[in-house]
Amino acid sequence: GDSVTQMEGPVTLSEEAFLTINCTYTATGYPSLFWYVQYPGEGLQLLLKATKADDKGSNKGFEATYRKETTSFHLEKGSVQVSDSAVYFCALSYTDKLIFGTGTRLQVFP
């Protein structure tokens, strides 16, 4: 069945470092892809999305490109801040249902 695989966390970085969180998916068709972020004590927030191959989603300095050839949607940010510390979830969807990865915790230290 369809699934999403994320890199294990936690990812620990110093402030202003470059961030990559890997996400790969298995799907029978051509889903939309999402990144959600969960800050401590809060619900999930939609961070960015891409609905077709080669689309790039971007928001708040984060970017991810929908790569059909490698079935990937890696999250990147050029310079992380302490305030980016959170859990990041990759997800795919065809219609109404979202399939989430297990989440990757990011810890950024000053």
Add this chain to the structure above:
Amino acid sequence: DSGVTQTPKHLITATGQRVTLRCSPRSGDLSVYWYQQSLDQGLQFLIQYYNGEERAKGNILERFSAQQFPDLHSELNLSSLELGDSALYFCASSVGGLAGVKGQFFGPGTRLTVL
């Protein structure tokens, strides 16, 4: 603020009890989803309602049930509670049929503790 509201924020109860969690979707959203988030199971999809009708079922236990009312708010009922039901319960909403394009919008969650 996503526009999705959930009450209560925290709930502490005992094993064997029954609780009801409430969710109000964003204005205009017809679909409501319920998720359970625990440390060992991650984020698990429980059930979806669309305009009052059950649309999809996930890993929802028989002890759990949900409904969506004519005003589109939804309630998740958890009965015969066990220690393992302690978790964060999230509600999300979306414009019906378009979650795959526009995404789902999550509420702040209800933290359930079963003692």
